[in-house]
Amino acid sequence: MEQRLKKAFEYLHEKIGSFRPEILIIPGSGWECFIECIENPLTVEYADLPDFPQATFHKGCFTFGEVSGVRIVTAGRLHYYEGIPVEETVMPLRVIRMLGVRKVLLTNASGGINPVFTPGSFMVVQDHISWGVPSPLRGRNLDFLGPRFPDMSQVYSLRLQEAIYRAAEKCGIELNSGIYIQTEGPQFETPAEISLMSDLGADAVGMSTVPEAVAACHCGMETAAVSCISNAAAGISETPLSVEDITAAAQKAAPLMKALLQECIVEFSQLQEQ
Ligand code: HPA
Numbered sequence: 001m002e003q004r005l006k007k008a009f010e011y012l013h014e015k016i017g018s019f020r021p022e023i024l025i026i027p028g029s030g031w032e033c034f035i036e037c038i039e040n041p042l043t044v045e046y047a048d049l050p051d052f053p054q055a056t057f058h059k060g061c062f063t064f065g066e067v068s069g070v071r072i073v074t075a076g077r078l079h080y081y082e083g084i085p086v087e088e089t090v091m092p093l094r095v096i097r098m099l100g101v102r103k104v105l106l107t108n109a110s111g112g113i114n115p116v117f118t119p120g121s122f123m124v125v126q127d128h129i130s131w132g133v134p135s136p137l138r139g140r141n142l143d144f145l146g147p148r149f150p151d152m153s154q155v156y157s158l159r160l161q162e163a164i165y166r167a168a169e170k171c172g173i174e175l176n177s178g179i180y181i182q183t184e185g186p187q188f189e190t191p192a193e194i195s196l197m198s199d200l201g202a203d204a205v206g207m208s209t210v211p212e213a214v215a216a217c218h219c220g221m222e223t224a225a226v227s228c229i230s231n232a233a234a235g236i237s238e239t240p241l242s243v244e245d246i247t248a249a250a251q252k253a254a255p256l257m258k259a260l261l262q263e264c265i266v267e268f269s270q271l272q273e274q
Contacts, residue, residue: 001087002142007050008091009098015044016064016099021073023268024096024221025261028077028108028208030228030250032058034261035074038065046076046092053078053088062092067262070269073101079208080133081185090136090215094145097219102273103160104216105264106225107257109250110206111188111233111241113198114178119232120253122175122260124164125156125225128210129181129202136211137218146218155217159271160224167263173256178203180227182210191235205233222274226260228253 019042027034035041046052046060054060058076065072075092078084093104110123117123141148161177168175181197183189185207189197197205204227216223230249231237239245 001139002144004051005091005094005098008052008095011049012044012062012095012099016042019064019071021064021071021096021099021101022103023070023072023265024093024101024104025072025074026077026093026104026106026212027058027074028106029247030109030230030253031107031257031261033251033254034258035063037067037258037262038063038072038074039067041065053084053091056082062096067265070265072265077208079185080211081207086134086136086211087138090211093212093215094219097145097221101221103222103268104224105160105261105268106209106212106223107261108206108208108225108227109230109246110180110204110227111231112204112229113194113233113236114176114203115236117176117178117204117229119229119249121229122168122173123180123204123227123229124161124175124177125180125209125227126161126177127156127179128213129179129200130210131181131183131197133182133184133210136215146220150218152214152217155213155223157222157224160222160268163267163271164224164226164264167260167267170263171256171259173260180209180225181205183207188241189234194233194235204229228257
């Protein structure tokens with residue numbers, strides 16, 4: 001893995017020259033519309049990187065560029081349910097960390113477990129629960145990235161959470177905060193599972209984000225995550241879940257997502273690196 005990451009790093013390093021992004025954004029379902037807001041974009045396809053995993057759901061590429069004068073990069077998400085080993089799903093994040101990026105904003109669409117969360121609303125992730133998804137840190141530790149047994153008592157930076165609230169206020173968006181639970185997927189949950197997840201304290205459920213947050217915490221990135229509640233979770237929803245409905249609901253929120261991310265970037269960039 002170390003060799004694979006170093007080869008990918010060298011390729012990217014050569015492609016982007018002296019461009020140094022400050023913030024990594026991983027766009028989840030519905031959030032990819034944000035890529036249109038990037039000025040002077042430079043796209044690097046995962047398919048062109050040596051020995052790099054390929055995406056089958058989101059667009060498999062990095063996009064380097066500027067938003068509101070801030071240098072950023074987006075990385076297309078890879079999911080465990082795509083059949084990609086979990087440690088490979090975090091390769092995009094790790095290689096961007098190797099380029100010197102210290103802040104990451106993860107986004108996703110999720111099912112609302114908390115009955116207060118209505119479809120189309122947003123949840124800032126305070127903490128997470130992994131539901132049967134293996135750790136991306138399995139296997140030999142990558143000592144050059146971080147420690148064998150990293151602390152996870154504050155995965156999601158408090159000051160970045162506050163920055164997301166400030167950004168949302170500027171856009172007139174109301175936010176909730178809560179606990180995100182990730183399943184392996186790709187099947188949606190049963191009502192009995194949702195009832196159990198509710199008892200565990202989860203507010204929203206999805207199929208992504210946790211491995212990236214764990215890997216980011218391991219390699220010392222300041223991490224934040226925001227979720228768009230695209231539907232009420234199984235059993236809470238009166239209708240069967242479909243990816244088409246979820247994607248359509250997430251796409252309806254697209255203008256708000258774009259505005260929120262643009263303001264988050266401005267707010268994040270104003271915070272001195274820790
Ligand atoms: N369950 C799991 N993943 C999801 C959901 C859901 O209800 N909605 C969006 N992603």
